[in-house]
Amino acid sequence: xxxxxxxxxxxxxxxxxxxxxxxxxxxxxxxxxxxxxxxxxxxxxxxxxxxxxxxxxxxxxxxxxxxxxxxxxxxxxxxxxxxxxxxxxxxxxxxxxxxxxxxxxxxxxxxxxxxxxxxxxxxxxxxxxxxxxxxxxxxxxxxxxxxxxxxxxxxxxxxxxxxxxxxxxxxxxxxxxxxxxxxxxxxxxxxxxx
Amino acid sequence: xxxxxxxxxxxxxxxxxxxxxxxxxxxxxxxxxxxxxxxxxxxxxxxxxxxxxxxxxxxxxxxxxxxxxxxxxxxxxxxxxxxxxxxxxxxxxxxxxxxxxxxxxxxxxxxxxxxxxxxxxxxxxxxxxxxxxxxxxxxxxxxxxxxxxxxxxxxxxxxxxxxxxxxxxxxxxxxxxxxxxxxxxxxxxxxxxxxxxxxxxxxxxxxxxx
Numbered sequence: 145x146x147x148x149x150x151x152x153x154x155x156x157x158x159x160x161x162x163x164x165x166x167x168x169x170x171x172x173x174x175x176x177x178x179x180x181x182x183x184x185x186x187x188x189x190x191x192x193x194x195x196x197x198x199x200x201x202x203x204x205x206x207x208x209x210x211x212x213x214x215x216x217x218x219x220x221x222x223x224x225x226x227x228x229x230x231x232x233x234x235x236x237x238x239x240x241x242x243x244x245x246x247x248x249x250x251x252x253x254x255x256x257x258x259x260x261x262x263x264x265x266x267x268x269x270x271x272x273x274x275x276x277x278x279x280x281x282x283x284x285x286x287x288x289x290x291x292x293x294x295x296x297x298x299x300x301x302x303x304x305x306x307x308x309x310x311x312x313x314x315x316x317x318x319x320x321x322x323x324x325x326x327x328x329x330x331x332x333x334x335x336x337x338x
Numbered sequence: 339x340x341x342x343x344x345x346x347x348x349x350x351x352x353x354x355x356x357x358x359x360x361x362x363x364x365x366x367x368x369x370x371x372x373x374x375x376x377x378x379x380x381x382x383x384x385x386x387x388x389x390x391x392x393x394x395x396x397x398x399x400x401x402x403x404x405x406x407x408x409x410x411x412x413x414x415x416x417x418x419x420x421x422x423x424x425x426x427x428x429x430x431x432x433x434x435x436x437x438x439x440x441x442x443x444x445x446x447x448x449x450x451x452x453x454x455x456x457x458x459x460x461x462x463x464x465x466x467x468x469x470x471x472x473x474x475x476x477x478x479x480x481x482x483x484x485x486x487x488x489x490x491x492x493x494x495x496x497x498x499x500x501x502x503x504x505x506x507x508x509x510x511x512x513x514x515x516x517x518x519x520x521x522x523x524x525x526x527x528x529x530x531x532x533x534x535x536x537x538x539x540x541x542x543x544x545x546x547x548x
Binding site for chain 1: 374403404405407408411412415416419422423426427429430431433437494495507510513514
């Protein structure tokens, strides 16, 4: 390899890097604002859907299920708190199950919405089906229990997917509601102490 | 393939005789990963088509400028550049699809089929034939992904493009990775048979890569 080759190779790489970098920067500048805006709108729409009667949904704080950052929100109507929405990640069979949970001010679950999961197709991913998710409406902490037989009071597991069902129920909904209860009671204590 | 091959020949080659998946047996790993639903297979095929065409164009245009000793690193840079462009575009404008396949889009960087065409064709040919070769190979890839995912979704989920025909799941194994091997294997055999029967080929596929 002559020194001429070395110069050519260096020039090759420098030019490709610089031009490539410029193109990527241009595309990034164009697409990033669109992406951020759309992600924000999607989130707002998802929250609104969780509690359609709420007039105002605002962020209350951040918590860390499985070291992932998740937010929880307070929903108000005419200045009165009507409920809370919590985002959480549950450890499923083959993925983290990302979900939103709406509870009313008495900590009864109103709605569950699984946003994203990558459980086994045809088995674990059935947890996303309405027949499973709808079971959570109206459940209090005491009834967030997975059973394998038909039930009206508890949560019936998806057949063949007990691990995913348990993950959604125990690691997901139950933990989130307990976390919220904890946070709220410690806030009340702080206020009384202060 | 001659330099003066027409677009029709190149596309026919891409779909049948030199199909990257069924005939050349390239990029089988991502093929099996994304083809459990027709929609995923189709979108992945489109992304690959775009990247293949752009990579072929870029490399063909720059082929005299690139020093032969560092051609592979430069090809990789060009491929990853275009893949990043696709990734950013999809994240902004096709969010629903991106959520499902974002992970696989980034994998296009390592697709043997794209690097193979860059090295075998685009680096040795003029811009126009390279463009057509990109179209041919990209359409061939798209076609292969669609046909595999068509059978996998239909048999595994009893649906197509998310529309269910039957309430049960006839052959669940087809949407699992195992079924991917079955589908690719059987279709590959079918295309080899076509090659032998109608085009007088030996029926042997090319060397495998992932």
